[in-house]
Amino acid sequence: xxxxxxxxxxxxxxxAGHVNPAIALAQLMHEKDPDTRFLFVGAxxxxxxxxxxxxxxxxxxxxISSFHRSMRPSEIKHNIISVGNLLRAPHEARAILREFRPDxxxxxxxxxxxxxxxxxxxxxxxxxxxxxxxxPGLTTEMLEPFADRIMVGFESCRAHYKHPExxxxxxxxxxxxxxxxxxxxxxxxxxxxxxxxxVVSFWGSLGASGMNAEMADCLALEAKNESFHHIHGxxxxxxxxxxxxxxxxxxxxxxxxxxxxxxxxxxxxxVMRAADLVLCRAGASTxxxxxxxGVPALIVPSPYVTNNHxxxxxxxxxxxxxxxxxxxxxxxxxxLYRLICSILRDPERRTAMAAAMAKLGIRDATERIYxxxxxxxxxxPGEKR
Numbered sequence: 001x002x003x004x005x006x007x008x009x010x011x012x013x014x015x016a017g018h019v020n021p022a023i024a025l026a027q028l029m030h031e032k033d034p035d036t037r038f039l040f041v042g043a044x045x046x047x048x049x050x051x052x053x054x055x056x057x058x059x060x061x062x063x064i065s066s067f068h069r070s071m072r073p074s075e076i077k078h079n080i081i082s083v084g085n086l087l088r089a090p091h092e093a094r095a096i097l098r099e100f101r102p103d104x105x106x107x108x109x110x111x112x113x114x115x116x117x118x119x120x121x122x123x124x125x126x127x128x129x130x131x132x133x134x135x136p137g138l139t140t141e142m143l144e145p146f147a148d149r150i151m152v153g154f155e156s157c158r159a160h161y162k163h164p165e166x167x168x169x170x171x172x173x174x175x176x177x178x179x180x181x182x183x184x185x186x187x188x189x190x191x192x193x194x195x196x197x198x199v200v201s202f203w204g205s206l207g208a209s210g211m212n213a214e215m216a217d218c219l220a221l222e223a224k225n226e227s228f229h230h231i232h233g234x235x236x237x238x239x240x241x242x243x244x245x246x247x248x249x250x251x252x253x254x255x256x257x258x259x260x261x262x263x264x265x266x267x268x269x270x271v272m273r274a275a276d277l278v279l280c281r282a283g284a285s286t287x288x289x290x291x292x293x294g295v296p297a298l299i300v301p302s303p304y305v306t307n308n309h310x311x312x313x314x315x316x317x318x319x320x321x322x323x324x325x326x327x328x329x330x331x332x333x334x335x336l337y338r339l340i341c342s343i344l345r346d347p348e349r350r351t352a353m354a355a356a357m358a359k360l361g362i363r364d365a366t367e368r369i370y371x372x373x374x375x376x377x378x379x380x381p382g383e384k385r
Contacts, residue, residue: 004033005029005036005104005374005377006035006036006037006103007039007101007102008026008036008039008102008105009040009096009097009100009104009105009106009116010022010025010026010039010041011105011106011107011112011117012107012108012109012112013042013047013048013109013110013111013112014046014047014048014109014111015110016047016051017132017284017285018108018132019042019048019108019110020051020173020175020285021130021173021366022040022106022130023052023055024173024175024366025108025173025370026040026055026057028366028367029370032370038057038058039058039059039060040057040059041060041061041062041093041096041112041116042059042110043110044062048110048112049061062096062115062116089114089115090119093115093120094123096116097116097119097123103125103377104126104373105120105125105127106127106128106129107127107128107130107139107143107147108129109130109131109132109137109140114139114143117143118143118146121146121148126148126377127147127148128150128151128369128373129147129150129151130150130170130369131150131151131152131153132284132285133284133309133312133313134153134154134156134157134160134287134309134313134316135160135309135312137306137309144161144163149166149168149376150163150167151167151168151170151368151369152168152169152170153171153365154316156316168368168372169362170362170368170369171288171292171361171363171365172285172287172288172362172365173366173369174289174293174363174365175269177270178268178272178273178292179292180270181273182273183273183274186271186273187274189270190231190270190274192229196227196229197228197229197276198228198275199230199231199276199278199279199344200232200265200274200279201215201230201233201279202235203235204235204283208238209237209238209241210328211331212235212238213245214331214332215232215234215242216242216246216248216333217333217337218334218337218340219232219246219251219259219261220246220251220333221334221337222258222337223256223259226256226258229258229259230258232259232261232262233263233264233265235264236263239261239263243261246261272289272293272295273293275293276295276296276350277296277340277344278297279297279336280297280298280299280300281299281301282301282309282311283310284309284313287313287317288361288365290317291361292362293357293358293361294354294355295354296322296354297317297322297323297324297353297357298323298340298343299314299317299323299326300325300327301313301328303327303329316360317356317360320359321352322356323353324343
């Protein structure tokens with residue numbers, strides 16, 4: 001008989017890459033058993049406070065915040081507050097556990113995961129942690145002694161942990177709408193099925209303004225011959241600036257239908273499915289989507305993230321043969337255009353890159369995580385942690 005989960009706590013926050021895997025798993029658990037109750041716990045000021053209620057789940061907070069290394073007065077004040085939060089959070093976590101009485105606590109990243117998972121482990125409640133980055137973040141490193149299982153995206157991640165016996169390779173969940181269409185159907189839906197390749201680009205929020213400036217030069221070069229289609233998501237802040245920069249370069253988008261500049265790519269599942277090459281950062285969610293779909297990528301890792309996570313993520317894909325990595329300090333519109341053309345003009349290389357990406361991909365990641373959680377909860381009473 002399959003293990004039944006009555007109450008589940010997810011604890012996550014900080015980025016959508018931490019929140020979305022938890023929501024995907026909660027949705028699967030609800031499908032398996034509609035009677036399961038869920039509680040999400042995050043930080044008071046994190047974006048999770050908006051994302052999780054919008055997804056329809058109950059949400060509680062603990063007081064937890066980061067530490068900054070700067071000695072500026074404002075940063076010292078921030079760190080003093082963080083010390084106070086660090087002392088408060090364990091009490092808040094224990095109170096939530098007593099009130100909700102979960103069968104399992106699942107952490108998917110973010111500072112709020114630490115007090116909740118640690119408190120659950122000390123209370124004898126089964127715990128599992130999902131790490132979406134290639135190398136463990138600080139929170140996951142601190143939780144490794146307390147977690148029953150740590151779930152990671154790729155086999156190569158195992159080498160970065162002190163307790164490899166705790167590691168399960170599950171992958172990171174990817175939204176199901178990414179697989180609704182075949183590649184051919186996606187191209188037809190987007191009107192890019194005339195035989196020319198499709199390039200898709202987006203740079204997220206961190207440092208996107210600089211990359212959008214480079215995209216103006218890149219798109220201006222593309223407009224001279226339009227040998228491929230290009231859909232670029234500029235973001236709400238970058239969109240008007242990019243349109244103005246293209247106008248300065250005498251690029252009238254109405255005269256170049258192969259080039260689409262959007263404020264936001266709302267139909268990301270369809271667009272990514274249709275893509276022959278993606279230009280992007282190396283956030284954990286994006287890496288999971290690329291590998292699940294088997295799409296070659298030209299990656300410019302964000303240099304603005306903690307512990308240089310994005311370059312480490314990107315290098316794993318590069319070493320496998322699925323991606324070309326260009327550091328932002330070496331990037332320019334001209335260099336982006338050169339690399340795009342180099343990849344698109346070499347069908348054998350592109351095919352090999354796609355195969356390398358697909359080999360890394362795990363499409364049933366949510367199901368694997370679910371099975372791992374059940375295995376953690378199925379321990380015999382009194383079994384050693």
